[in-house]
Amino acid sequence: MGSRRDFLEKLTVSTISLPLLYNPTNLFAASDEAYDGPILKVAIMGLGSYARRVAKAMESCKRAKLTGVISGTPSKIVEWRTKYGIPEKNCYNYDNFDRIKENPDIDVVYVITPNGLHKDQTIRVAKAGKHVICEKPMGINAQEGQEMVDTCKAANVKLLIGYRMHYEPKTVEVIRMRKAGEFGKLKFFQGQSGFTIGDPTQWRLNKKLAGGGAMMDIGIYSINGARYMLGEEPIWVTAQETKTDPVKFKEGVDETIQFQMGFPSGAVASCLSTYAMSHLDRFFLNGEDGFAEMQPSTGYGPIKGRTHKGELKQPHITHQTLQMDGMAQLIFEGVEPIVPLDGEEGVKDMKIIDAIYLAVKTGKRVDL
Numbered sequence: 001m002g003s004r005r006d007f008l009e010k011l012t013v014s015t016i017s018l019p020l021l022y023n024p025t026n027l028f029a030a031s032d033e034a035y036d037g038p039i040l041k042v043a044i045m046g047l048g049s050y051a052r053r054v055a056k057a058m059e060s061c062k063r064a065k066l067t068g069v070i071s072g073t074p075s076k077i078v079e080w081r082t083k084y085g086i087p088e089k090n091c092y093n094y095d096n097f098d099r100i101k102e103n104p105d106i107d108v109v110y111v112i113t114p115n116g117l118h119k120d121q122t123i124r125v126a127k128a129g130k131h132v133i134c135e136k137p138m139g140i141n142a143q144e145g146q147e148m149v150d151t152c153k154a155a156n157v158k159l160l161i162g163y164r165m166h167y168e169p170k171t172v173e174v175i176r177m178r179k180a181g182e183f184g185k186l187k188f189f190q191g192q193s194g195f196t197i198g199d200p201t202q203w204r205l206n207k208k209l210a211g212g213g214a215m216m217d218i219g220i221y222s223i224n225g226a227r228y229m230l231g232e233e234p235i236w237v238t239a240q241e242t243k244t245d246p247v248k249f250k251e252g253v254d255e256t257i258q259f260q261m262g263f264p265s266g267a268v269a270s271c272l273s274t275y276a277m278s279h280l281d282r283f284f285l286n287g288e289d290g291f292a293e294m295q296p297s298t299g300y301g302p303i304k305g306r307t308h309k310g311e312l313k314q315p316h317i318t319h320q321t322l323q324m325d326g327m328a329q330l331i332f333e334g335v336e337p338i339v340p341l342d343g344e345e346g347v348k349d350m351k352i353i354d355a356i357y358l359a360v361k362t363g364k365r366v367d368l
Contacts, residue, residue: 043068057320063328140211184289191222194274219273
């Protein structure tokens with residue numbers, strides 16, 4: 001992985017190591033600094049709408065560059081090759097992408113496909129000897145997630161999950177404040193995650209491809225948010241499902257779930273995950289000495305928030321730009337974000353999702 005200057009001339013340059021250039025809890029501070037270090041060469045698998053967002057964000061990255069694509073749609077490959085100047089030899093389909101093993105132009109594959117495909121695709125990438133970034137949720141249950149973790153460890157490659165909020169500046173500041181004890185003893189977290197979903201034929205409403213409904217797609221934000229805002233792992237969950245449209249939301253595809261979590265300190269979380277209500281993107285954290293409120297809390301645009309000390313004013317930088325540059329630094333230098341985003345972190349969320357679905361089914365509290 002050579003310098004950006006050398007990389008643009010030739011893709012086969014040896015790896016160099018650099019000292020830490022910026023604090024991982026303050027990534028945006030170095031946005032204007034020159035960078036001439038190792039470049040992470042990324043192939044994106046699955047060229048849908050979110051992949052387009054990631055690719056556009058990567059145009060501003062200093063540590064990562066799009067060098068390959070994997071898709072089952074030939075026309076998309078042609079489009080992306082033209083737009084991003086990707087060599088034909090770096091383009092693959094779902095049948096032949098195991099050949100990336102022989103391609104030094106690709107360091108990592110970002111899997112951005114339907115949830116139900118993540119496990120098998122991640123395992124194939126790992127066995128090809130490449131690092132994996134897998135979009136969340138990492139699979140359709142914790143068992144799949146653990147298989148992915150185990151396979152990547154055996155292959156000696158990294159497995160990272162697309163938790164972009166772990167690099168978002170205002171989110172990082174609230175976590176820093178929590179770690180510093182500025183909220184005092186934490187008592188309560190509220191997470192509201194939802195929007196009104198459209199096309200009933202899309203894969204997100206297909207049980208086999210999605211693994212569920214709103215909980216898998218949007219509810220995971222409140223689960224992960226509760227964990228990093230409170231700084232604890234839940235020890236029990238309860239949950240209740242509401243379904244007003246059983247035609248659109250078929251068996252196994254949740255429309256709306258309210259869920260509660262209890263934590264070792266005594267703190268509790270009350271959350272809502274839905275595909276049937278719009279404008280729900282809010283986190284609220286309450287402690288004995290202060291509070292934090294974020295709305296929007298996880299959307300792609302600027303995050304807005306305030307605490308008992310006033311408005312959060314950290315600058316907005318495209319989340320996926322920070323994420324990909326941060327992941328590059330993690331892979332090259334071992335620098336972790338303020339909250340981990342490895343496969344083990346993804347499995348923790350999957351275990352909670354499994355428990356929530358079980359609580360819905362049984363009507364009982366489920367201990368974790």
